[in-house]
Amino acid sequence: MSALPLGSELPVVTDTFGRPLKSLRLSVTDRCNLRCKYCMPEEEYTWLPRETLLSFEEMSALTGFFTELGVDKVRLTGGEPLLRRNLPTLIRLLRQNPRIKDLALTTNGVLLAEQAQAFYDAGLHRVTVSLDTLRPDRFQALTRRDTFRQVIEGIEAVLRIGFKGLKLDTVAMRGYNDDELVDLIEYGKRVHAEVRFIEYMDVGGATDWSMDKVFSRDAILHTLSQRYGRIEPIIEESSAPAQRFLLPDGTTFGIIASTTTPFCATCDRSRLTADGLWYLCLYAKDGIDLRQPLRAGASQDEIKSRILAGWRARKDRGAEERKELEQFGVREKLIEVTKLREDPHLEMHARGG
Ligand code: SAM
Ligand code: SF4
Ligand code: SF4
Numbered sequence: 610m611s612a613l614p615l616g617s618e619l620p621v622v623t624d625t626f627g628r629p630l631k632s633l634r635l636s637v638t639d640r641c642n643l644r645c646k647y648c649m650p651e652e653e654y655t656w657l658p659r660e661t662l663l664s665f666e667e668m669s670a671l672t673g674f675f676t677e678l679g680v681d682k683v684r685l686t687g688g689e690p691l692l693r694r695n696l697p698t699l700i701r702l703l704r705q706n707p708r709i710k711d712l713a714l715t716t717n718g719v720l721l722a723e724q725a726q727a728f729y730d731a732g733l734h735r736v737t738v739s740l741d742t743l744r745p746d747r748f749q750a751l752t753r754r755d756t757f758r759q760v761i762e763g764i765e766a767v768l769r770i771g772f773k774g775l776k777l778d779t780v781a782m783r784g785y786n787d788d789e790l791v792d793l794i795e796y797g798k799r800v801h802a803e804v805r806f807i808e809y810m811d812v813g814g815a816t817d818w819s820m821d822k823v824f825s826r827d828a829i830l831h832t833l834s835q836r837y838g839r840i841e842p843i844i845e846e847s848s849a850p851a852q853r854f855l856l857p858d859g860t861t862f863g864i865i866a867s868t869t870t871p872f873c874a875t876c877d878r879s880r881l882t883a884d885g886l887w888y889l890c891l892y893a894k895d896g897i898d899l900r901q902p903l904r905a906g907a908s909q910d911e912i913k914s915r916i917l918a919g920w921r922a923r924k925d926r927g928a929e930e931r932k933e934l935e936q937f938g939v940r941e942k943l944i945e946v947t948k949l950r951e952d953p954h955l956e957m958h959a960r961g962g
Contacts, residue, residue, distance in 0.1 A: 619708075622678050624889075624923035630916075631848065631877035632682040633675050635668060636961035637693040638883050639953065643717050644753040645741070647780050647809055648957050650817045651946060655953045661884040663900060665695075669702040671881060671899055674913045676708035678920070684713045686961035688883070691720040700731035713737060715778070715962065719756045721763025729770045736767050737776040742786050743796055751785065764800055775802040776863075781824040782809050790829060791836045798860055805851045805863035811931055811943050812891055813955035818942045820935075826866035830854070833862075848875045871928035879920075880960050888960055889919065892927025892943070896954060 622630045639657045641649060663671070672683060683703060690696060703712055713735040714728065721738065728736070740760060742748050748757035767775055777797055781787055790806065797804040806829050811818045833856070834840050843853040843861065850872055851863030866872075873890075880888045885900025897919045902912055934940040944955050953959050 619677070619679050622917060622920050624920050626874070626924075626926075628875065628923070629877050630675070630679045630879070630920045632684070632879075633672065633680045634684045634686050634878060634880045634961045635672065636687050636880065636883050636959065637668070637685055637690045637696065637699065638662070638688040639956070639959040640692050641687065641689040641717070641958055642692060642719055642754065643689065643756070645717075645739075645780075646751050646785070646817060647782065647815050648962075649814060651949075653950075654956075654958075655950045657882070657884045657953060657959065661900065663883060663885050665699040665702055667885065667900070667903055668699060668881075669706070671885065671903060671912070672703060672709075673706055674909060674916060676706055678913060678916055681708055682711040682713075683709050684715060684961075686715045688958050688961075689717055689719070690714060691716050691724055693883075696724065697727040697731035700728060700733050704732035711735070715739065716763075717752075718760035718763035719754075720759070722759065722766040725763065725766040725770050725772070729772060733772075735774040735776075736772050737778055738764055738767070738802075739778045739780075740764070740793070741779050741782075742789055743792050744789070747786065747789075764802070768800055775800065777802045777804045778865075779804060779806050780809055781806045781829055783822050783824045783828075785822070787824045787828070787832065790832050794833065794837075794856075794860065794862060797862070803853075803861055803863060805865055807865040808868040810867050810891075810928070811940070812957045813944045813949060813960070814957040816942055816944075816946055816949070820940055823868050825869045826852075826864045827869070829864055848877045850876075850878075867928045869932070871926075871932055873926035873929045876926075882954055882959050882961070886954055887916070887919065888954075889923045890925030890927040891957070891960060891962075892931065893925055894955070 715737045718738040741751055745757040749755050779793055793804050809823045837856045841855045843855055850865045853861055853863045855861055886896030887899050888896040949955050
């Protein structure tokens, strides 16, 4: 199983449900400069030990093993990925891998204005900015930081530089920002970005989660139809998490309805934490350690075999299992704070969204 020559047919590696290994989210740091209510609502966090964090060379090597097994989409995430110094160096390294067809970044946008040009020059394909509100005071309440202006400047920089395919991701929360959905769509039109509304998920780290704060896909569609009229679903074959819709004026938007309408059946995504643990599902309790064999000098074949065996045994359908709990009336937050402190890998901000 040594390195395959470029152009040779790649194996289609599938899990127990026939889902292919396709998309990898690389978390480059667990640190963050915001404290979003749905992700990091606590005062104190346990961080991954610095010496365990993968170097860019290690990330690139591991990504190379994944791409030889079928991964062709890579998304850089975190924590806040822009806190990792010299990120363009990683982008350049990854761009040397011709099997990666789509290299994207998810960021909260705070440090984007100063770094976007370097990302573009390094060859990053696409940027997604998380933006939950257009009101500075609300931004501060939702993130506990006063950096709304910087986020807007970051979005403007992405536009100016000429990135294509900008997306804005909004976690829709009942009672927090559900009155801004139309404003966000209108803002998206102005900056040529597709807005994607994400249902509030009960992932690890969402210690404030409760079902009554979830603003569901149906509620989102209802709210938007009151303003725009008829909304048409866009029918497309895709493993992408967002279902896309069309407004009468031609504007498109997406909804990621992980909480009320999970899409585990087509999920081809997995996640590598900044310290090299590989998680096969956002809700998985344990990850597969790839740092240890890499640092111990394991061969390419050994590490690829570990990845192959992990994916072939994959049975995860975390969001569907969470949904099933509703029939017993026991759907509450996923993990207690004390457990999260013992194992920070359980946190969404360590796993990457
Ligand atoms: N810090 C970057 C950012 O916020 O874009 C990247 C990492 S963040 C964990 C990735 C995505 O996860 C963000 O779009 C965020 O809104 C989403 N997210 C975090 N916690 C969530 C939750 N409880 N429910 C739904 N989405 C969540
Ligand atoms: Fe917010 Fe992203 Fe930071 Fe989580 S990781 S607190 S979603 S900015
Ligand atoms: Fe994929 Fe797990 Fe999310 Fe389901 S819950 S879509 S299996 S990551």
